[in-house]
Amino acid sequence: MSLPLYYYLAIASIYILMTWALYLPYRVAHLHFMVVANMAISGYFGGYAATQWGWPFGAALLAGMLIGALLSWLVSFGIGDAPTFAVVIVGFTFIYITKTAIENWDLIGGTMGMFGIPMVKNLLLYAYLFVLVTGIFIYRFDHSRLGRAASAKFVDKDLATSFGVNTKHLGMFLQTWAGAIGGACGVFYAFFMNSLFPDFFTFHIIGTTMTMLFLGGYTTMWGPLLAAPILWGLPLILPTSIASWRQIIYGVILIVILLLRPEGAVTRQFIRKIQVKLKLVKLA
Amino acid sequence: MKKILVISIVLLLAAGSLWAAGKKEEVVAEEFVATEFEIPFLNCLTGPIASIGEYLQWGAERAAWEINQAGGINGVPVKVTGIDTAMSPEIGTVEMAKLSETALVAMGPVPEPVIMAAMPIAVRSGLYSFTATTSYEYAMQFFPWSISWFSPTDKKLPPVVTAWAKKNSGMKNVVQFVENYGAWPGMAKAHVIGLEAAGVNVLKEIEVPTDAVAFGPLVVKALAENPDGIIFAANAEKVAKIILELQSRGWSDNSKILVFSSADDGALYTTGGSNINGVMIYNYVDPGLDTPRWQAFREAFKADHDGMEPFSLSPNYYDAVYMIKRAIEETGVTGDPAKLKEERILIRDFCNNVENFKGLFFDWSNENGVPKDKPLFLFEIQDGQKVLVEKVVPTNK
Numbered sequence: 316m317s318l319p320l321y322y323y324l325a326i327a328s329i330y331i332l333m334t335w336a337l338y339l340p341y342r343v344a345h346l347h348f349m350v351v352a353n354m355a356i357s358g359y360f361g362g363y364a365a366t367q368w369g370w371p372f373g374a375a376l377l378a379g380m381l382i383g384a385l386l387s388w389l390v391s392f393g394i395g396d397a398p399t400f401a402v403v404i405v406g407f408t409f410i411y412i413t414k415t416a417i418e419n420w421d422l423i424g425g426t427m428g429m430f431g432i433p434m435v436k437n438l439l440l441y442a443y444l445f446v447l448v449t450g451i452f453i454y455r456f457d458h459s460r461l462g463r464a465a466s467a468k469f470v471d472k473d474l475a476t477s478f479g480v481n482t483k484h485l486g487m488f489l490q491t492w493a494g495a496i497g498g499a500c501g502v503f504y505a506f507f508m509n510s511l512f513p514d515f516f517t518f519h520i521i522g523t524t525m526t527m528l529f530l531g532g533y534t535t536m537w538g539p540l541l542a543a544p545i546l547w548g549l550p551l552i553l554p555t556s557i558a559s560w561r562q563i564i565y566g567v568i569l570i571v572i573l574l575l576r577p578e579g580a581v582t583r584q585f586i587r588k589i590q591v592k593l594k595l596v597k598l599a
Numbered sequence: 600m601k602k603i604l605v606i607s608i609v610l611l612l613a614a615g616s617l618w619a620a621g622k623k624e625e626v627v628a629e630e631f632v633a634t635e636f637e638i639p640f641l642n643c644l645t646g647p648i649a650s651i652g653e654y655l656q657w658g659a660e661r662a663a664w665e666i667n668q669a670g671g672i673n674g675v676p677v678k679v680t681g682i683d684t685a686m687s688p689e690i691g692t693v694e695m696a697k698l699s700e701t702a703l704v705a706m707g708p709v710p711e712p713v714i715m716a717a718m719p720i721a722v723r724s725g726l727y728s729f730t731a732t733t734s735y736e737y738a739m740q741f742f743p744w745s746i747s748w749f750s751p752t753d754k755k756l757p758p759v760v761t762a763w764a765k766k767n768s769g770m771k772n773v774v775q776f777v778e779n780y781g782a783w784p785g786m787a788k789a790h791v792i793g794l795e796a797a798g799v800n801v802l803k804e805i806e807v808p809t810d811a812v813a814f815g816p817l818v819v820k821a822l823a824e825n826p827d828g829i830i831f832a833a834n835a836e837k838v839a840k841i842i843l844e845l846q847s848r849g850w851s852d853n854s855k856i857l858v859f860s861s862a863d864d865g866a867l868y869t870t871g872g873s874n875i876n877g878v879m880i881y882n883y884v885d886p887g888l889d890t891p892r893w894q895a896f897r898e899a900f901k902a903d904h905d906g907m908e909p910f911s912l913s914p915n916y917y918d919a920v921y922m923i924k925r926a927i928e929e930t931g932v933t934g935d936p937a938k939l940k941e942e943r944i945l946i947r948d949f950c951n952n953v954e955n956f957k958g959l960f961f962d963w964s965n966e967n968g969v970p971k972d973k974p975l976f977l978f979e980i981q982d983g984q985k986v987l988v989e990k991v992v993p994t995n996k
Contacts, residue, residue: 318696509719514712
């Protein structure tokens with residue numbers, strides 16, 4: 316495989332996973348930006364464990380997921396059932412705290428960053444296996460009772476509660492899961508890049524993944540899967556002469572999609588239509 | 600009859616194949632003649648530091664233009680191609696991966712986040728890239744596939760800070776403002792070494808938050824230490840605002856303020872105005888130099904930038920293009936894609952140990968990718984201009 320394609324696919328896998336990490340808590344209307352902090356913490360942990368303690372990638376990945384899940388789980392006691400706005404503020408705060416802590420911690424490179432994270436053979440394959448497994452779990456969740464409960468909570472929290480949904484536990488579960496995915500993303504990112512820098516994990520990841528989520532469609536898991544590779548690939552294929560118009564092109568696409576399809580490009584109705592066409596389901 | 604026909608066809612095909620193979624060998628044996636030397640430049644042409652990217656690009660293209668006017672590199676024209684990473688590490692990786700397959704040599708990436716993400720790919724692919732705007736501490740991570748434009752920070756900065764301290768003989772206690780970004784804390788540490796060498800005590804380091812907009816509390820904290828000197832390692836605009844805040848609280852002796860090189864940017868002068876007259880600043884280039892080459896560069900820059908003076912980093916990639924030119928000419932690099940691997944190494948080894956390179960401002964030599972004898976300049980700011988006070992040549996020893 317050519318090197319440019321390798322890196323395109325590598326970053327695409329990170330964006331798919333990170334957009335899913337946002338998608339999951341958004342199923343209960345939580346914009347859980349803390350996943351970016353999880354990504355940074357686990358990424359640095361994985362990088363440190365590999366360079367200083369000689370941990371293999373698999374162990375670093377597992378530990379990164381556990382750290383991400385644990386941090387999100389602890390925080391979810393406070394924001395598992397909080398309004399969207401509060402979840403957003405907590406997320407921003409955690410990103411800020413994490414970045415400041417990394418910058419001030421010389422042990423992990425401080426403002427200079429971390430160098431020399433080893434290369435891993437077949438890493439791209441592992442990343443897409445992880446995407447596949449995560450996708451299967453999300454698909455199963457979306458089509459389960461819990462998934463329907465999340466949909467009910469997204470529409471009306473009181474209605475969901477009256478149906479017997481424990482909205483706090485549901486929010487905590489999704490935030491914890493998202494934290495684990497964010498943590499895994501950080502470890503994959505560290506091993507793909509072979510170095511880490513505090514500015515890797517800032518608000519640009521939120522901007523990019525939010526665009527992917529809302530353009531692709533936030534009502535199904537397929538939206539991020541479609542939008543992430545396209546939106547990430549767009550700046551790479553634009554000719555240099557119009558590269559300076561990139562932000563405007565993004566903006567126009569975002570406005571057009573949101574005007575024409577407020578739920579994003581891939582909606583549940585759209586998926587249903589495709590399933591009917593492919594005769595995967597019968598028309599009710 | 601049928602048998603004869605089949606045998607004839609087989610023989611014809613075999614003869615044809617042999618002829619084609621011979622022809623192919625002839626083509627391979629022909630000497631490769633380059634029609635153009637393309638130097639890709641991984642730069643930030645859009646995004647938060649697009650203005651810096653523009654003047655880096657301008658310097659590189661100016662060098663290519665001058666070289667082409669003078670007949671090119673060994674008679675072959677040179678072209679600098681700007682590749683925009685928009686300061687995105689992710690885009691930087693893919694663009695560097697593209698270059699790693701075909702480029703003879705590269706320039707960039709810019710700045711540190713993209714360097715960190717993209718340079719490991721260059722190292723893995725054996726592509727030599729000019730990281731000419733970052734500090735030694737970043738460049739050395741990727742040796743020998745990168746080049747450091749500066750000496751190690753803890754060697755190059757202390758002498759110029761010592762020189763400043765010695766000019767203010769009564770100065771005994773200093774407070775330093777430091778912003779936590781990239782190599783800046785390391786530069787702040789080097790300032791301390793220089794001050795200690797001059798017998799000056801650093802009372803306190805005040806951290807300047809990256810997102811700070813109000814500086815009153817920071818200045819109060821600094822003045823509470825009762826310093827008689829102030830030194831800065833922070834962003835240009837913040838430095839100017841802090842100086843204004845210091846003056847509003849009674850600070851009057853600007854010569855006892857030293858600003859580091861990374862703040863030698865337009866924002867320092869536009870925000871500071873005449874209030875920063877007398878402030879001392881150090882940098883790697885002397886804009887007051889009176890040589891025809893520098894004056895031509897300066898006038899061309901001003902003509903293309905509404906009369907603005909060239910920024911301190913503008914010459915870096917100008918010099919890099921000339922260094923590549925010299926490497927190609929003196930090592931006999933042809934640009935033949937079939938010899939890509941060995942010609943990359945020829946350029947790398949030449950540049951990493953170049954002797955008496957004629958830069959825009961001064962001549963210098965490298966040793967294992969690190970400059971041996973590049974000077975630093977201490978200036979006094981007067982009406983938006985830098986007036987040379989002292990030239991200092993640090994050693995790497």
